[in-house]
Amino acid sequence: xxxxxxxxxxxxxxxxxxxxxxxxxxxxxxxxxxxxxxxxxxxxxxxxxxxxxxxxxxxxxxxxxxxxxxxxxxxxxxxxxxxxxxxxxxxxxxxxxxxxx
Amino acid sequence: xxxxxxxxxxxxxxxxxxxxxxxxxxxxxxxxxxxxxxxxxxxxxxxxxxxxxxxxxxxxxxxxxxxxxxxxxxxxxxxxxxxxxxxxxxxxxxxxxxxxxxxxxxxxxxxxxxxxxxxxxxxxxxxxxxxxxxxxxxxxxxxxxxxxxxxxxxxxxxxxxxxxxxxxxxxxxxxxxxxxxxxxxxxxxxxxxxxxxxxxxxxxxxxxxxxxxxxxxxxxxxxxxxxxxxxxxxxxxxxxxxxxxxxxxxxxxxxxxxxxxxxxxxxxxxxxxxxxxxxxxxxxxxxxxxxxxxxxxxxxxxxxxxxxxxxxxxxxxxxxxxxxxxxxxxxxxxxxxxxxxxxxxxxxxxxxxxxxxxxxxxxxxxxxxxxxxxxxxxxxxxxxxxxxxxxxxxxxxxxxxxxxxxxxxxxxxxxxxxxxxxxxxxxxxxxxxxxxxxxxxxxxxxxxxxxxxxxxxxxx
Numbered sequence: 001x002x003x004x005x006x007x008x009x010x011x012x013x014x015x016x017x018x019x020x021x022x023x024x025x026x027x028x029x030x031x032x033x034x035x036x037x038x039x040x041x042x043x044x045x046x047x048x049x050x051x052x053x054x055x056x057x058x059x060x061x062x063x064x065x066x067x068x069x070x071x072x073x074x075x076x077x078x079x080x081x082x083x084x085x086x087x088x089x090x091x092x093x094x095x096x097x098x099x100x101x
Numbered sequence: 102x103x104x105x106x107x108x109x110x111x112x113x114x115x116x117x118x119x120x121x122x123x124x125x126x127x128x129x130x131x132x133x134x135x136x137x138x139x140x141x142x143x144x145x146x147x148x149x150x151x152x153x154x155x156x157x158x159x160x161x162x163x164x165x166x167x168x169x170x171x172x173x174x175x176x177x178x179x180x181x182x183x184x185x186x187x188x189x190x191x192x193x194x195x196x197x198x199x200x201x202x203x204x205x206x207x208x209x210x211x212x213x214x215x216x217x218x219x220x221x222x223x224x225x226x227x228x229x230x231x232x233x234x235x236x237x238x239x240x241x242x243x244x245x246x247x248x249x250x251x252x253x254x255x256x257x258x259x260x261x262x263x264x265x266x267x268x269x270x271x272x273x274x275x276x277x278x279x280x281x282x283x284x285x286x287x288x289x290x291x292x293x294x295x296x297x298x299x300x301x302x303x304x305x306x307x308x309x310x311x312x313x314x315x316x317x318x319x320x321x322x323x324x325x326x327x328x329x330x331x332x333x334x335x336x337x338x339x340x341x342x343x344x345x346x347x348x349x350x351x352x353x354x355x356x357x358x359x360x361x362x363x364x365x366x367x368x369x370x371x372x373x374x375x376x377x378x379x380x381x382x383x384x385x386x387x388x389x390x391x392x393x394x395x396x397x398x399x400x401x402x403x404x405x406x407x408x409x410x411x412x413x414x415x416x417x418x419x420x421x422x423x424x425x426x427x428x429x430x431x432x433x434x435x436x437x438x439x440x441x442x443x444x445x446x447x448x449x450x451x452x453x454x455x456x457x458x459x460x461x462x463x464x465x466x467x468x469x470x471x472x473x474x475x476x477x478x479x480x481x482x483x484x485x486x487x488x489x490x491x492x493x494x495x496x497x498x499x500x501x502x503x504x505x506x507x508x509x510x511x512x513x514x515x516x517x518x519x520x521x522x523x524x525x526x527x528x529x530x531x532x533x534x535x536x537x538x539x540x541x542x543x544x545x546x547x548x549x550x551x552x553x554x555x556x557x558x559x560x561x
Contacts (some may be wrong), residue, residue, distance in 0.1 A: 032526070033535060047307065047335050053327065053464055056334075057495040058540040065541055072356050072494030080333035080360050 013067070015092045021066060022088050025059045026051065033058075042085025049084065069094045104169025104231040105254060105292060109133045112295030115270065120291075121299045121317055122158040123309075127220065129295060132165050135220035138199075142170060145215060147232065148197040149173040151190065153181075157279050157300045159201035159217050161288055166217070167199070168254060169231030178239050178280045179303065181247065186210075188246045192425040193237050237424060238282055240377050249424035250377050250431075258289050259418035260381035271345070274299035274314050276324030282377040283350050287323050308337055315340040323347040326357045326372075327464040327496050333360045342368075349373040351462055351497045352453045355390045362388060378431060379438045380418030391444075391452035406437065411457055412444050413437040455490055459558050463536040464496035470558070473529065473537055477502050480525050482511055487548050487556055491541065499540035505548050512544045 013021070023040050029051065030037035036050045046056065064070045071094035072080075081087040103111070114129035136142060150171040152163040160176065167174050175193045183206040189195070190210055198212050207214060236257060239247040273291045277284030279300065291298035299317050301310060311332075314322065322343040324332075329348055332338050346361055346368045353372035361370050374382040374392070382403055385392050397405045403416040415437045422431045432438050441458060444451045455461075461468040470488035477486040484507045491501040504525065512518045522542045529538035549557035 032530065045336055047331075053331055053495055054499075054536055057464070057493045057499050060495055061491060061493055061499050061501070061540045065543075070494065073354075073492070079363065080330065082334055082336045 013095055018067070018092050018095055019088050022059075022063065022091055025063055025066075026084070029055050029059050029062075040084055042083060042088075044084040046082060046084065046087060063091065067091065067095050104234070105289075106133055106165050106169065107231070108258075109165060109292045109295065112293055114295035118270070118295055118297045120158050120161055121297065121313070122156060123302045123305050123313065125158060127158060127162060129292070129297075131220045132162060132292075134224065136166060136222050136224050137162060137218040137220040138166055138215065139218070139222050141215045142166075144213070145197055145199070146170055147172050149175065149194050151175040151177060151193070151195045151198045151212070152280075153177040153198055153204060153207070154201040154217070156201055157284075157302070160280050161298075161300070162220065163199045163217055164288070165292070166220075168234045168236075171197075171234050172232060173235045173237060175237040175249070176239070176280055176285070178247075179278055181239065185246045189239075189249065192249055235421075238285070238377050238420075248428070250420040251422060251424055252380075252420050256380060256418045256420070257285065258293060259416075260286070261290050261293055263293070270294060270296045271321040272297045272299065272317060272319045273321045273323075274301075274317075274319040275322070276301050276328035277350070278303075282375065282380075283323070283325075286375070286381065290321075307331065307335065311335065311337045311340055319343060321345040321347070323349070325350040325465050325497075326353045327351060329361060330357055330495055333357070333364060338364060344368055346370045347373060349375050351465060353385075353390060354492070354494070354497070356494050358388055358390060376440060378420050379414040379440060380416055380420070382414050382416065382440075389450065391450040394446060394449045394451060397451065404437075407444060407446075407451075408439075410443050410445065412440045412442045414440055459489065461488075461490040461498050461500055463498055463500065466534075466536045468500055468537045470500075473500060473502065473533065473539065474556075476529050476532055477504060477525060477539070480528055482506055482508070482521060483525065485548055485556075487558070488539065489558070493540075496536075500537060501541045501543065502539040503543050503545045503548060505545055509546060518544060 026037060026040060033055050035055060038044055038049050060070060060072060071090045074094060081090055109129060110133040116130060118129045119126040145167065148171055150167055152160055152174060154160045154163065164174065173193065175195055186206050190212065195212050198207060198214050199217050200214055201217050233253065236252045236254065238250050238252060240250060273287055273296055275284050275287040277287065279285055279288040288298060299314055299319055319341060320343055326348050343365060346365055349372065358370065370388055371384050371386050373384045383392060383396055397407055403414065406413045419438055420431060423429060441456055443454045443457050445454050459470045461470065473488040474486050477483055484505045487503040488500060490498040493499045506512060512521050525542055526539060551557045
């Protein structure tokens with residue numbers, strides 16, 4: 001069961017709050033895993049962000065608990081993000097659907 | 102059956118076909134016709150020879166040199182812990198070791214060491230009649246001493262179809278290490294087909310590896326779903342254009358299969374089920390996760406059945422058994438191997454749902470839940486915990502823990518929950534490798550216990 005920590009109402013979280021949440025997850029995971037995170041920007045390549053596959057796996061699992069959505073497993077078009085901006089947009093696109101469901 | 106060197110020679114490799122490592126390469130023709138052992142060949146004939154090399158390319162060379170010559174080849178994986186070396190040497194009755202660099206862990210062993218050089222000496226006199234060399238592989242990633250599994254070359258190559266004349270030869274590459282079953286399959290495909298093979302190197306940056314794959318024109322590329330997800334997340338992925346994409350070693354889920362289809366629209370995408378013990382079980386070519394219902398029970402050289410939700414396999418490609426005096430039986434009375442992989446049938450499709458023993462596969466690294474539970478339970482606020490796999494689109498699975506607290510009210514507010522979660526996770530990270538520490542923690546009022554007083558791992 002996801003923890004409904006972010007949006008208790010029927011309205012999904014805003015794009016800005018999702019971006020902030022994703023950024024926080026990146027930063028917290030980098031600290032936990034003792035990784036040197038590069039400054040977050042839309043263009044930052046995920047594989048050059050300082051995080052490894054395990055870090056991304058942890059971020060996806062924690063975001064699923066917070067947002068109630070795993071966009072990788074629910075997306076219609078197969079698409080793996082390569083940049084931080086694409087990663088954020090994946091969650092922005094997926095979160096409102098989930099909130100409406 | 103011919104030995105590996107004879108099979109390689111029969112494949113008539115083209116002059117340009119080489120085993121390619123980052124700094125070095127070996128022509129297949131040289132491998133077929135020359136030796137790097139010189140006069141040491143005689144000293145290794147009929148011996149139980151361990152292959153323990155720093156580099157994959159020398160391991161591959163050693164396999165060609167030793168098949169048909171040695172009585173037994175014991176192929177050391179790159180990550181064999183030094184403390185298990187003695188057990189392996191004893192169990193496999195190793196009486197010679199082939200190396201490519203000084204190895205401190207071998208300093209205390211009595212077995213003579215032979216250093217493998219470049220293949221530069223013609224094979225003279227003609228090799229004596231080939232032995233049926235026994236191949237010994239290691240089961241992967243478990244804690245404790247590895248299990249040693251015995252195969253024949255015929256069994257190991259049983260799933261390989263002979264190359265078709267006329268068609269352009271593939272250029273193989275694998276993200277695996279050829280010293281493990283999955284990588285060895287690809288090495289044998291390249292050698293039996295006389296094809297080039299691009300080897301991976303643990304020290305190489307992913308981007309450099311991709312550049313090498315692109316530069317050498319790889320056509321057939323194999324790896325675990327975790328390897329492939331990493332590729333899909335790389336902006337350099339479009340530099341390669343494989344015609345054949347193969348996944349094995351972990352559960353291939355629909356997102357990774359769809360992602361590969363979108364990235365490589367014209368490629369043949371295959372996911373295979375294989376294990377060190379059972380060999381290559383089957384291949385799935387329809388692009389869907391799991392495997393068709395009728396694979397179970399159909400007449401085929403490799404037979405499948407499902408007993409109590411667990412996949413069993415009977416196969417001519419399976420291992421003969423485990424090595425050692427206390428080794429468990431590999432096959433049951435009917436010749437089936439219990440894979441330990443749990444499957445569920447839904448909508449005409451079998452899907453993998455995890456390991457019966459609860460072992461969690463995090464991007465190819467195995468985690469025993471009991472080991473993590475012991476650490477979580479040592480936290481002063483924790484009464485008990487249940488550690489299990491949680492599906493993950495990046496690493497296949499991550500570790501998650503259900504935690505029952507001594508004082509359930511200790512995590513009443515969201516702030517208390519977050520603080521306690523952080524405290525338990527920090528403790529786990531301080532004593533466990535990162536992939537074993539729980540990625541997420543859920544607080545539960547209670548955990549189910551079986552009649553025998555053990556944690557109920559299969560209780561939903």
